[in-house]
Amino acid sequence: MAFSDLSHLWHRQTNKWIYLIMYGRRASQLLRELACSETGQLTTFNSDAFDQVIKECNEHNLQLQSLIRKIEDENLDIQTTRNEDHFGAVIHHLSLIRNKHCLMAYMYNRAETIQSLRWKVGPVLPQEIQEKLNYSEEEYFKNHSAAIESYMSELDLDLTVDMVPPKDPYIRVRVLDDIGEVCLGDHSISLTKHSLHFLRRTDAEPFISQGIMEEFLE
Amino acid sequence: MASGSGSGSGSGSERWSEGLETEAAMAMETTDVELLKRAWRNEKAAPEILQFEAALVLRAREQIQLLEETLEEFTENGVDDLVVSLYQMDLDRTLFLLRSYLRIRLQKIEKYMIHISKTNLWNRLSEQEQRFAKRCTDIMEKHLEQSVLSRLPYGYQSILKQSISSEEDDMVPEPQLDTFVFCKTKSAVGAFQLDDTGDEIVDLVADDLYVLRYKSIKGLVEGGRIDLV
Numbered sequence: 058m059a060f061s062d063l064s065h066l067w068h069r070q071t072n073k074w075i076y077l078i079m080y081g082r083r084a085s086q087l088l089r090e091l092a093c094s095e096t097g098q099l100t101t102f103n104s105d106a107f108d109q110v111i112k113e114c115n116e117h118n119l120q121l122q123s124l125i126r127k128i129e130d131e132n133l134d135i136q137t138t139r140n141e142d143h144f145g146a147v148i149h150h151l152s153l154i155r156n157k158h159c160l161m162a163y164m165y166n167r168a169e170t171i172q173s174l175r176w177k178v179g180p181v182l183p184q185e186i187q188e189k190l191n192y193s194e195e196e197y198f199k200n201h202s203a204a205i206e207s208y209m210s211e212l213d214l215d216l217t218v219d220m221v222p223p224k225d226p227y228i229r230v231r232v233l234d235d236i237g238e239v240c241l242g243d244h245s246i247s248l249t250k251h252s253l254h255f256l257r258r259t260d261a262e263p264f265i266s267q268g269i270m271e272e273f274l275e
Numbered sequence: 276m277a278s279g280s281g282s283g284s285g286s287g288s289e290r291w292s293e294g295l296e297t298e299a300a301m302a303m304e305t306t307d308v309e310l311l312k313r314a315w316r317n318e319k320a321a322p323e324i325l326q327f328e329a330a331l332v333l334r335a336r337e338q339i340q341l342l343e344e345t346l347e348e349f350t351e352n353g354v355d356d357l358v359v360s361l362y363q364m365d366l367d368r369t370l371f372l373l374r375s376y377l378r379i380r381l382q383k384i385e386k387y388m389i390h391i392s393k394t395n396l397w398n399r400l401s402e403q404e405q406r407f408a409k410r411c412t413d414i415m416e417k418h419l420e421q422s423v424l425s426r427l428p429y430g431y432q433s434i435l436k437q438s439i440s441s442e443e444d445d446m447v448p449e450p451q452l453d454t455f456v457f458c459k460t461k462s463a464v465g466a467f468q469l470d471d472t473g474d475e476i477v478d479l480v481a482d483d484l485y486v487l488r489y490k491s492i493k494g495l496v497e498g499g500r501i502d503l504v
Contacts, residue, residue, distance in 0.1 A: 111426045118428035153428070154437050160423045161446065168418060172385050176378075193422040197414060204410040208381065211403045216381065219374045223367040226360065258367070 080117070080152040083109045084159035091166050097177070099170050102191040107160070114156050121149040168197060175202045176217060179267060218262045229273040230254050230261050236269060307334050308369055313502060315376045320457070320503035321496065322489055323450040324383045324391065327401040335373050342366040380404065388412045389435070389447050452490040457504045459484050464500060467492075 086106050094100045124146040128138055171194060174182060180202050182190075190198065209216055236248035241260045248254070248264075253273060264270035314328045342362060349359050384391060384404060388411045391397055400408060416434055424432045431437075435444040464479035469491040479485065484504070495501040 111423075114427055114431070118431075150438070153431060157423075157427060157431055157437065160427075161419065164419055164423055165448075168415065169386070176382075191422070193418055197418040200414040200417075201411065204407055204414060205381070207410070208403055208407040211406075212377070214374065214377070216374050216378045219367075219371045223364070223371050226363045226367050259370075 081155050083113060084156045087159055087163040091163060097170060097173055099167060099189045101189045104191060110156050110160055114153050117149040117153040121146050167194065171198050172201055175205055218259045223258060226258060227255055228258050228261060230256055230270050231273045232270050234269040307338060311335050311372045315372050317496060317503045318376055318379050322452055322454045324380060324396055324399055326399045329401060335369060339366065339369055384408050385411060387448060387450055388415060390449050453488045455486050456489045457484060457486055458492060458501050459504055460501045
């Protein structure tokens with residue numbers, strides 16, 4: 058039953074139109090936020106809208122329960138009765154489910170983006186991304202990262218490097234920020250700002266993806 | 276195969292057999308790299324997760340280790356730079372394929388974790404992948420429960436069902452099996468039925484490129500008779 062169908066229903070028995078306040082408007086706001094953001098980018102967690110939708114759900118539930126009780130109080134069979142109270146209960150139930158869909162979609166989609174951040178950015182998120190997550194999402198990122206790291210250490214293989222097919226085993230890089238002494242393989246290198254180096258691609262990749270080093274193409 | 280430089284303090288036959296071993300490893304490795312490339316391509320193109328190629332992965336890792344050891348020896352013995360970089364390229368290429376293969380699988384598990392855990396797709400995962408999948412689902416469930424479900428009214432708190440009145444699990448994301456994929460067979464398969472009603476039959480000829488719905492050729496891919504490109 059599409060939500061747009063619920064804006065008004067013709068109730069056969071009482072020959073009345075049942076008009077509804079547009080439920081689900083706040084929930085649509087959450088979805089629109091998702092739709093408008095660029096793929097792989099997160100918007101700041103909209104806790105206002107989110108809490109409002111939760112509140113709506115609980116209100117729907119109260120209404121739903123009281124209508125069910127009304128039917129039972131009138132000694133009617135809850136399974137087969139089709140009066141206005143029944144339809145009212147159905148509308149509240151469907152609105153609740155619609156809101157649940159939106160909330161779950163919002164959280165789940167954001168969670169998928171958060172997963173991709175571990176691959177694209179690394180184990181530590183920059184401040185401007187951290188700010189956009191709510192508390193549970195921050196925990197989720199940490200736990201999910203840990204799961205990935207656990208798998209990689211079981212295999213003894215770093216899967217976050219080598220993201221593009223190799224062309225040259227060694228590349229020229231320019232250091233963008235002061236990184237300091239770094240141990241690569243069996244020797245250490247001093248990565249100072251503006252210095253140029255000739256490194257193994259897999260060694261350079263984590264720095265490049267963090268944006269503190271760039272490939273130097275002539 | 277073995278470079279001529281080096282002190283030559285070992286007997287000639289030692290270096291000769293070493294070279295032979297590496298040559299044999301390189302020859303075997305070529306076939307294995309082809310297999311790895313094929314497994315990688317299939318996994319990349321298929322919408323659902325395929326059977327984990329345990330033996331192949333094991334062999335690939337052994338080859339990689341051998342190549343790494345050979346490279347170390349070469350560097351110690353001052354082998355010609357060109358030879359070293361050829362071996363290095365080979366190593367990088369194999370490592371990339373392996374990493375990408377495992378990564379694609381992991382990302383499919385991330386995307387469809389609940390679906391995989393509840394169907395026989397679970398059996399296509401390696402042991403480590405199964406542990407990862409279990410951990411992922413636990414973390415995801417905890418996150419969704421904490422932030423959404425525990426705050427919803429009783430009867431609407433299930434992660435799998437819309438409400439307790441749902442007859443089946445109606446909230447689990449699934450891979451889209453009727454996506455179109457490009458495919459090619461090495462040997463002719465002949466007349467092949469694409470759908471249940473027998474209306475669409477296609478003659479699959481060797482080395483011809485086809486664009487078909489994954490669902491129709493799922494069985495052929497699993498049996499290794501057709502490759503995705």
